[in-house]
Amino acid sequence: MKTIGLFYGSTYGMTETVAQKIKSAFTNFQVDLYNVKDTPRETPGKYDYLIFGTSAWGIGEMQDDWERWIYALENIDFSKKKVALFGLGDQVMYPESFVDGLGTLYCRLPDKSVVVGEWPVEGYKYYFSLADKDGKFVGLVLDENNQPDKTDKRIKKWVAQLEKEFV
Numbered sequence: 001m002k003t004i005g006l007f008y009g010s011t012y013g014m015t016e017t018v019a020q021k022i023k024s025a026f027t028n029f030q031v032d033l034y035n036v037k038d039t040p041r042e043t044p045g046k047y048d049y050l051i052f053g054t055s056a057w058g059i060g061e062m063q064d065d066w067e068r069w070i071y072a073l074e075n076i077d078f079s080k081k082k083v084a085l086f087g088l089g090d091q092v093m094y095p096e097s098f099v100d101g102l103g104t105l106y107c108r109l110p111d112k113s114v115v116v117g118e119w120p121v122e123g124y125k126y127y128f129s130l131a132d133k134d135g136k137f138v139g140l141v142l143d144e145n146n147q148p149d150k151t152d153k154r155i156k157k158w159v160a161q162l163e164k165e166f167v
């Protein structure tokens with residue numbers, strides 16, 4: 001079975017819980033989970049399939065551990081890899097910087113041509129998001145603060161999409 005390396009940063013544990021749900025939703029891939037705060041920087045290089053997840057902490061900010069760890073990606077050859085992204089945010093409290101962490105994570109990827117798993121913006125209400133690129137989110141967007149009831153269904157749909165796009 002092919003293996004995905006899933007790397008996340010999480011302050012209150014919401015992104016961590018979601019990462020575990022994403023892992024459980026895959027049927028055709030094994031998923032190894034890594035919290036970036038205690039993961040060696042060369043670890044992503046071992047995987048052909050990668051998922052990166054972060055929460056949002058203010059205008060353009062990724063989760064703190066990602067802010068310190070993002071430099072790890074600069075030394076990785078992405079040319080033969082596929083990468084999918086997901087982000088958590090709060091569209092009611094932060095509608096002008098909704099899931100900005102996800103948008104910044106995308107911006108900081110050295111090679112954006114390897115990104116799959118884009119996600120529709122319909123079903124969310126916000127004024128501005130760095131993760132909204134040409135009317136699509138650059139990855140799965142989840143709002144555990146305001147739409148926790150939608151999370152499981154969104155994960156199921158996104159994972160089914162990735163099972164096809166990770167080839």
Ligand SMILES: Cc1cc2nc3c(=O)[nH]c(=O)nc-3n(C[C@H](O)[C@H](O)[C@H](O)COP(=O)(O)O)c2cc1C
Binds near residue numbers: 012055056058088100
């Ligand atoms: C001080 C603070 C700032 C935040 N800033 C943003 C923000 O700018 N945009 C956003 O979408 N969510 C923002 N959030 C919401 C978090 O990203 C959200 O609650 C997330 O689920 C936390 O996940 P974690 O526990 O895995 O870190 C903020 C939360 C706090 C407490």
